[in-house]
Amino acid sequence: MHESIRIVPRFFKAHGHGNDYLVFEQGDGPLVTPLLIRRICHPHRGPGADGVVVVESARPGSPAMLRMFNPDGREFERSGNGLRIAGVYLTRVGRRGAERFPVEVARDEVWLEVSGPDGEGVWDVTADMGRVEFPDGPPFLAPGRLQGGGTVPLRLSAPAGGDAVVQVMPVSVGNPHAVAIREGWGRREVEHYGPLIAAHPAFPRGTNVQFAELPVGGRIAIRIWERGVGATSASGTSACAAVAAAVKSGLASAGRTTVLMEGGNMDVDLGADWSVRLRGPVEEVCTGELTRAFLRAHANQQNEPDGQKKDIGRPGRPERR
Secondary structure (H helix, E strand, O other): OOOOOEEEEEEEEEEEOOEEEEEEEEEEEEEOOHHHHHHHHOOOOOOOOOOEEEEEOOOOOOOEEEEEEOOOOOEEOOOHHHHHHHHHHHHHOOOOOOOEEEEEEOOEEEEEEEEOOOOOOEEEEEEEEEEOEOOOOOOOOOOOOOEHHHEEEEEEEOOOOOEEEEEEEEEEOOOEEEEEEOOOOOHHHHHHHHHHHHOOOOOOOOOEEEEEOOOEOOEEEEEEEEOOOEEEOOOHHHHHHHHHHHHHOOOOOOEEEEEEOOOOEEEEEEOOOOEEEEEEEEEEEEEEEOOHHHHHHHHHHHOOOHHHOOOOOOOOOOOOO
């Protein structure tokens, strides 16, 4: 985690196709720690979310500065849905000057366009994600891993036993991705290979993983394993990475592609210069506040010796049945 930060206990919750985030403001409340983030994101012992966005205090007229945390407690670079949800929050509280406005995340400037909501609380949000890159070394890829065609072959244990080689293309959308493109990815393979690739030594900071089908007619279907989260119904940067990998591989053309995910569809516009725009819905869920009892219990656990701290279980959403 980078510089320490405290938050106001009040939050806003929304989701993009089921990929949900809580937005907090910087304030004089609890100190953000990995343990606090894990408790907040836990689906049964906290408000529950796929991640947390903290809006830092900024000078009037300056772009809002954002920090993002995965449910495992670690701070990370950026999230497409986290950015778009933060854009809705900033619009709701009057922290924007126009329909199109900038925010800062991990020292990068990202422009957002927010319109809505409609009668059901659904917003239409576009994020200019900058230019995608194809890492050939640190910080997102270990030296010497890249082979011909811009792919990395990974020898992994196969679901049915033995070994298998999975070819992935490393892509950066400001955060690390590994895209595997082939026909017929099943849920069992995603749940088996996802954690192996996400934590593979080829990716020093870990990586998000996309299992993409061959693109057809301006559409591409993907399954997602997110670093620090697990199987995820939707991810904005994953959608961008999958499209970029398909174009880089010669399987698709630049322009607009509809990305089909388990939670729903998003549109990705990829320019000839590898600039990428992400568009999709954001649905409001609720506003709320962490209670004093919740924060007191957290403080008590935070002060316990490490060996006595209770295991609050695997963060993230409950097992799908």
